[in-house]
Amino acid sequence: MLAGQWNACKNHPVLQLELRRVRRRRWLSPRLVLPLYVAVLFVATLGGAAAGLALVQTQAVDMAPAIIPATTLCPANALAWLLGFAVPWIAPAFTATSIAQERERGTWDLVRTTTLSERSLVWAKLLGAMARLWPALLAMLLLIPFQLLLGVSVGGSILSLLGEGATFDPATSMGILPQVLAVQLAPWAHLALHTTTGLFVSALSRSSGTALAATYGAVIALRVASWFGNNILSALIIVLLSIATIDPFSPPTLLSNTAVVTILAVLGTLVSPALEGVAALGLVWATIWRLKKE
Amino acid sequence: MGDIIQTKGLTKKYGKLVALDDLNLVVEEGAAFGFVGPNGAGKTTTMRILATLLRPTAGEAWVAGHSVGKERQAVRRTIGYMPDFFGVYGDMKVWEYLDFFAACYDIPPATRARLVDDLLELVDLAHRRDDYVDALSRGMKQRICLARALAHDPQLLILDEPASGLDPRARIEIRALLHELHAMGKTILISSHILSEIEEVCTHIGIIEAGRLIAAGSLDSIQEQLQSHRTLRIGLLNRIKEAAEWLAAQPEVLDVALLTEKEKSFLQLEFSGDQERLAQLLADLTRSGFAVTQFQETARGLEDTFMRLTQGIVT
Numbered sequence: 001m002l003a004g005q006w007n008a009c010k011n012h013p014v015l016q017l018e019l020r021r022v023r024r025r026r027w028l029s030p031r032l033v034l035p036l037y038v039a040v041l042f043v044a045t046l047g048g049a050a051a052g053l054a055l056v057q058t059q060a061v062d063m064a065p066a067i068i069p070a071t072t073l074c075p076a077n078a079l080a081w082l083l084g085f086a087v088p089w090i091a092p093a094f095t096a097t098s099i100a101q102e103r104e105r106g107t108w109d110l111v112r113t114t115t116l117s118e119r120s121l122v123w124a125k126l127l128g129a130m131a132r133l134w135p136a137l138l139a140m141l142l143l144i145p146f147q148l149l150l151g152v153s154v155g156g157s158i159l160s161l162l163g164e165g166a167t168f169d170p171a172t173s174m175g176i177l178p179q180v181l182a183v184q185l186a187p188w189a190h191l192a193l194h195t196t197t198g199l200f201v202s203a204l205s206r207s208s209g210t211a212l213a214a215t216y217g218a219v220i221a222l223r224v225a226s227w228f229g230n231n232i233l234s235a236l237i238i239v240l241l242s243i244a245t246i247d248p249f250s251p252p253t254l255l256s257n258t259a260v261v262t263i264l265a266v267l268g269t270l271v272s273p274a275l276e277g278v279a280a281l282g283l284v285w286a287t288i289w290r291l292k293k294e
Numbered sequence: 295m296g297d298i299i300q301t302k303g304l305t306k307k308y309g310k311l312v313a314l315d316d317l318n319l320v321v322e323e324g325a326a327f328g329f330v331g332p333n334g335a336g337k338t339t340t341m342r343i344l345a346t347l348l349r350p351t352a353g354e355a356w357v358a359g360h361s362v363g364k365e366r367q368a369v370r371r372t373i374g375y376m377p378d379f380f381g382v383y384g385d386m387k388v389w390e391y392l393d394f395f396a397a398c399y400d401i402p403p404a405t406r407a408r409l410v411d412d413l414l415e416l417v418d419l420a421h422r423r424d425d426y427v428d429a430l431s432r433g434m435k436q437r438i439c440l441a442r443a444l445a446h447d448p449q450l451l452i453l454d455e456p457a458s459g460l461d462p463r464a465r466i467e468i469r470a471l472l473h474e475l476h477a478m479g480k481t482i483l484i485s486s487h488i489l490s491e492i493e494e495v496c497t498h499i500g501i502i503e504a505g506r507l508i509a510a511g512s513l514d515s516i517q518e519q520l521q522s523h524r525t526l527r528i529g530l531l532n533r534i535k536e537a538a539e540w541l542a543a544q545p546e547v548l549d550v551a552l553l554t555e556k557e558k559s560f561l562q563l564e565f566s567g568d569q570e571r572l573a574q575l576l577a578d579l580t581r582s583g584f585a586v587t588q589f590q591e592t593a594r595g596l597e598d599t600f601m602r603l604t605q606g607i608v609t
Contacts, residue, residue, distance in 0.1 A: 017394060024385075
């Protein structure tokens with residue numbers, strides 16, 4: 001059944017059309033990109049591991065404030081942050097114009113009167129718009145392992161050294177992994193929310209100019225709302241922690257407390273992407289509903 | 295044959311504006327139905343509802359027995375729609391364009407290549423197969439759009455102003471194509487401002503104004519219904535004034551006028567009698583010694599019918 005669905009998705013004519021357009025553009029050759037990526041990952045991993053080891057060997061807790069910005073400035077890390085910020089803001093430009101531009105050109109009615117379902121059209125348009133950003137999305141995906149390595153090696157070491165007795169503890173170091181993983185989800189959640197907002201606005205708009213302006217207006221409003229939401233959530237977590245008699249601002253002393261802190265921190269990091277993911281799915285559903293009601 | 299299109303109380307409102315007002319339309323299967331009306335009469339709105347692109351405010355429509363509102367996929371399989379304004383994917387080649395739409399109708403890849411060739415042959419664009427769609431003339435784009443609408447071999451073609459903006463040659467080509475499609479058994483619902491074209495292509499017409507259907511039926515029946523009297527043109531060898539006086543004295547003759555055209559005089563009269571009385575009039579005229587060279591009923595065209603029925607109301 002899954003194979004059938006995959007084939008239907010892969011062979012969807014609208015998606016094929018979008019992919020053909022992407023293929024016609026000249027991109028950097030994969031032969032060049034792949035070795036470049038391996039080299040960057042290798043150097044970055046070595047750098048991250050070296051920084052972590054330096055911390056462990058010297059037990060130099062004082063070095064932490066200097067190492068954190070240093071690792072943030074590491075090219076691969078900087079690229080990951082840059083992409084994580086820029087891609088979710090660039091992507092809605094493609095979805096916002098995807099349907100509205102076809103309406104403007106007068107091709108949308110022709111596609112709508114074929115036997116393609118509204119659901120398949122919406123997904124094809126979404127995936128087609130994403131396909132235009134494939135080099136950036138691929139880079140984001142490929143940088144995830146590096147971010148995890150860096151997060152665990154440096155962040156984990158610092159957390160471990162900040163603990164009781166300031167000694168390196170591999171278990172504590174690895175314990176940071178869920179948090180690091182959760183942080184990696186944030187740009188993808190933003191991307192999902194922003195692109196589906198663009199798609200929904202596109203389904204409502206008659207011109208691509210209006211769709212673009214309305215999409216960015218809506219996305220900025222969503223981000224502001226999300227910022228307030230996150231702050232409220234963080235405050236709530238602090239309240240919950242104080243109820244549990246755990247001070248989040250001082251180093252954890254008991255294993256059980258550490259576990260609670262980790263779980264709450266992971267949950268806190270996960271709630272926002274999860275909500276954005278649910279909202280994105282809701283927007284896809286709303287777009288399909290809107291097209292059916294037209 | 296049954297009805298392929300049926301609408302019951304079809305109404306479409308845009309705020310306070312009533313685009314369609316309780317429209318009851320029936321189109322028989324196999325007909326070439328011309329949808330005529332002034333700008334803003336509701337032709338495009340009706341066609342867009344039938345093409346599942348618009349939902350009515352009230353009423354219901356059926357295409358080949360499928361509800362337009364509830365069975366949209368079934369309706370889409372039945373119709374081939376060509377809007378008045380349409381765009382093309384300029385970055386596609388002609389064959390790619392048709393292949394794309396054939397794929398949209400779920401036609402398997404194995405049969406698509408043959409289908410594309412057949413469609414191009416039908417619309418006489420086989421020689422432009424590998425050209426980009428954007429490079430085609432407007433007439434050719436109309437034809438390629440018509441070929442697109444035929445990709446899934448629909449029963450019904452809904453064509454909104456297919457000949458608008460075309461030069462005379464392209465118009466003739468489209469007309470010939472429509473004749474061919476009708477001969478192939480397709481039902482055609484066509485709207486046009488060019489009434490002479492509707493007259494040539496269509497077997498039935500529907501006249502719409504201000505969202506209401508004023509008249510519908512076969513072309514002949516509508517013209518017959520409208521004819522309260524006939525206009526006759528009579529040519530005579532001589533004694534034309536005497537003949538005019540004689541005719542004016544006949545009971546069913548309402549008016550007689552002596553006209554001259556290209557230095558030739560003839561009589562034009564309004565006659566209220568039926569076919570039998572018309573034959574009797576000719577017999578009496580010749581029996582009275584008048585040398586009749588021409589005795590002809592002037593046909594009323596669709597333009598005349600249209601002008602008599604409509605008042606130029608625009609919603």
